[in-house]
Amino acid sequence: MYDIAVIGAGIAGLACAQQLHQAGYNVLILEKSRGLGGRIATRRLHDTLADHGTCYLKPKGELMQQFVQLLCDRHILQVWTENSEFRKGAQLCAPTNSEFRYVAPAGMNAIAKFLGQGLAVWRSQRVEAIAFHNSYWQLSLESASSEATANQPSEVIAKAVVLAIPAPQALAILEPLTELSTVCQQLRSVEFHPCLSVMAGYSSQLEPQPDWQAVSFVDNPVLAWVGWDSSKRVEKTGNFEVFVVQSSADFARRYLETSDLQAAGYELLAKASECLLPWLAKPEWLQVHRWRYAFPSRPLGQSCLSTETNLPLVCCGDWCGGNFVEGAMHSGIAAATEINRQMEGRSLPGSNFLQAIALE
Incomplete structure (x- = not known):
């Protein structure tokens, strides 16, 4: 049982996870790719590098x-x-x-590696489905790569979930849940x-x-x-x-x-x-x-998107309130604030979370 599962290791997901991790929550990031950063992406080709996302x-x-x-x-x-x-x-x-x-x-993915310091991340793990129970969320996983280690199970149980992925990808995961029809309607607008x-x-x-x-x-x-x-x-x-x-x-x-x-x-x-x-x-x-x-x-027009369920679930990303890295980071912090409000109301580091990473 994790306190919070964060789906997506882009800038929004990493910023959110750092806020909650530094507040003492037990946080797990699930990332479908092999690396961190989302669109802050670097590929190694022919013994050299290429920044093919955010340049x-x-x-x-x-x-x-x-x-x-x-x-x-x-x-x-x-x-x-x-x-x-x-x-x-x-x-x-x-x-x-x-x-x-x-x-x-x-x-450029060195930026994401810096933000990911100290966080538990399962890479090459795609969340296929999510189920709502009375006291927890159940996330079903599909290994996206043979590199996934044997000690990573096919399911994750968490008290709260953050979807820090593009709105259409979040919609594909949440749409089967009839309890989230209002949230899904908002996701479709993006x-x-x-x-x-x-x-x-x-x-x-x-x-x-x-x-x-x-x-x-x-x-x-x-x-x-x-x-x-x-x-x-x-x-x-x-x-x-x-x-x-x-x-x-x-x-x-x-x-x-x-x-x-x-x-x-x-x-x-x-x-x-x-x-x-x-x-x-x-x-x-x-x-x-x-x-x-x-x-x-066509962004959502608000810093994050919270559900109406009795278990915390929040969506975030640069598609919420602003473009690019800055918007993603602010959205991740807003998602952490909302999750924390619905859980234990601990003291979050806010913008000071960057200094805490630097000291690790």
Whole structure:
């Protein structure tokens, strides 16, 4: 019996779990993937790295500024670049704002690894179903990988549950429960923009080298962003220069149900080569990742979503009240506050939870 089971090890889930863990609750995180971070994702390819999800942090609010400063002090983050912008029918131009972008040279998932310190996490464990009992929630698991260890059972029992996953995924788990019809109706109202991310490797001898590190596209029907991912790395590894190309939402929708994304990847690189560097169309290798729930296009409009059952169950994520990492973190903290209110009302660390992690 766990006090709280948190489904999803993205930023919202990790922030929520840290709040509750530091308050003394017995917390377990269940994550369907092999790594932490959700859309703060890094993939190892051909002896090098590629950040194919969130490519940088741009702190705005007080909590994110505090978080970024802490990560910089610990040499996890460093300043990267101010994006160039490519407007329709125009050449590269200076960005409309001068805000710094921060990246993790060891891969952006280093941010999630920092947030996950001290937490119990079962990886490669997908929650298939959830059942409501008088005194506990019963979560049925499916091992998503053969790497799942033998001492992880097929069920988890918890007094409270947090679903820190995209709203459609939470809906798929909760929809069979007739007691949660109101919550499911609210989950159905949330909508997302999709995105395709292409990770492409090139010979380091190619010329000309780019005179930019990242380019944001404005009003482009195909491209949203192109980043020279290798420029983030303090120490180069492997024999390739890596670029990450992210699609527009409209382009991603065309390929959302396609089983083979290679053609879409080459189409994105061809468009990038027209706008930026001719050789971008001819990589040595590429991989394409489909982000079905990349950006909330119709958020919930509140910090978290709580159920009306007599056992605590809360949904959270950046789709609740705000986009990106900052919104996810605030939503996770709000979910922890709501769970704690319904349980034992312990003293939570609030924004101070970051300092507690740093001391571990």
